[in-house]
Amino acid sequence: MDTKTRRTFLGGFITSFAATASVIGCKYALADTNPPSGDQPLSPSPSSGPEAILPGFDRFPHAVKVMRARLVYRIESGDLPDHGMMVGIRNWQQQVPTPQPYTGANAWHLPVSPVLAETPLSCQNAFYRGAIAIAANGVPIFNPMKAPNEDVYLLGELDQWGGHSGRSDDYHYHVAPLHLQDVVGTDRPIAYAMDGFPIYGETETDGSPVGALDQWNGHSDAENRYHYHGTRGYPYVNGGFRGVVGVSGDEVTPQPRTRPFRPAGTPLRDVVITEFAPIGDNAYRLIYTVRGAPNRIEYVIGAQNVTMTFTGPTNASLTETYRR
Ligand SMILES: [Zn+2]
Ligand SMILES: [Zn+2]
Numbered sequence: 634m635d636t637k638t639r640r641t642f643l644g645g646f647i648t649s650f651a652a653t654a655s656v657i658g659c660k661y662a663l664a665d666t667n668p669p670s671g672d673q674p675l676s677p678s679p680s681s682g683p684e685a686i687l688p689g690f691d692r693f694p695h696a697v698k699v700m701r702a703r704l705v706y707r708i709e710s711g712d713l714p715d716h717g718m719m720v721g722i723r724n725w726q727q728q729v730p731t732p733q734p735y736t737g738a739n740a741w742h743l744p745v746s747p748v749l750a751e752t753p754l755s756c757q758n759a760f761y762r763g764a765i766a767i768a769a770n771g772v773p774i775f776n777p778m779k780a781p782n783e784d785v786y787l788l789g790e791l792d793q794w795g796g797h798s799g800r801s802d803d804y805h806y807h808v809a810p811l812h813l814q815d816v817v818g819t820d821r822p823i824a825y826a827m828d829g830f831p832i833y834g835e836t837e838t839d840g841s842p843v844g845a846l847d848q849w850n851g852h853s854d855a856e857n858r859y860h861y862h863g864t865r866g867y868p869y870v871n872g873g874f875r876g877v878v879g880v881s882g883d884e885v886t887p888q889p890r891t892r893p894f895r896p897a898g899t900p901l902r903d904v905v906i907t908e909f910a911p912i913g914d915n916a917y918r919l920i921y922t923v924r925g926a927p928n929r930i931e932y933v934i935g936a937q938n939v940t941m942t943f944t945g946p947t948n949a950s951l952t953e954t955y956r957r
Pocket of ligand 2: 833852
């Protein structure tokens with residue numbers, strides 16, 4: 634690998650590691666504002682409880698485990714989804730998918746009985762940190778906007794499945810995973826917003842067309858059950874929270890943390906990710922072009938380490954091992 638390419642891969646080392654330390658702590662900060670009267674914030678729960686069934690998640694029994702702990706569901710996930718990933722990305726931060734430990738005290742939480750909020754919260758200009766929903770396959774869904782007027786999908790940062798990998802090499806979606814409808818069926822949610830209300834796909838549960846939606850991409854059915862729908866245009870997923878959520882800083886709380894384990898990559902804009910495939914147990918190859926020149930990353934995920942080999946257009950390569 635030539636010096637210039639290496640610098641691209643290793644750029645941002647110092648600043649990113651300095652920034653990393655502050656991201657990790659503070660797992661379960663409680664809401665920092667008092668909710669309106671009648672609203673109940675979600676509380677942290679014990680790390681165990683009897684197993685429970687939530688429609689949608691039940692279609693991914695190997696990827697998602699749901700437990701009930703009093704008033705909340707605890708949802709464990711973190712495996713990579715069983716669909717393709719990364720292909721189609723044109724604007725890339727050089728992060729790759731790795732499994733994440735959304736388990737134990739670092740699991741997802743949803744209220745067992747979602748409550749409509751007196752003052753719904755919008756995701757426009759807010760909730761840029763953390764997940765705003767969790768898909769039926771256990772993959773988190775982040776705000777479709779990463780900053781005001783910066784639509785992650787329109788910026789070319791997402792793959793054909795609506796996802797990409799974040800700073801912790803954590804795979805997540807930024808739009809509704811409408812493709813999951815084919816797996817769960819029209820009668821099950823493709824995701825749940827963090828307020829606990831379900832997100833269905835592009836039809837109602839009986840297969841009929843979706844009626845008018847409110848500004849949060851939701852509405853109530855004939856039995857007055859509120860729910861959201863995924864759409865192909867903004868807000869794509871829940872455009873906010875019609876239901877009560879705990880909020881801390883700029884994110885819903887509680888929710889899992891991820892931990893970056895390697896230096897941040899610099900953004901690549903003239904890039905196309907053309908292939909991503911397993912090459913062995915917990916081993917993957919990602920192929921991409923930069924201004925037409927071929928590059929690849931091969932990596933193996935171990936219990937403690939991730940070993941990555943970066944190969945540039947001249948076939949020179951660099952191997953790095955990172956401790957997780
Ligand atoms: Zn992202
Ligand atoms: Zn509906």
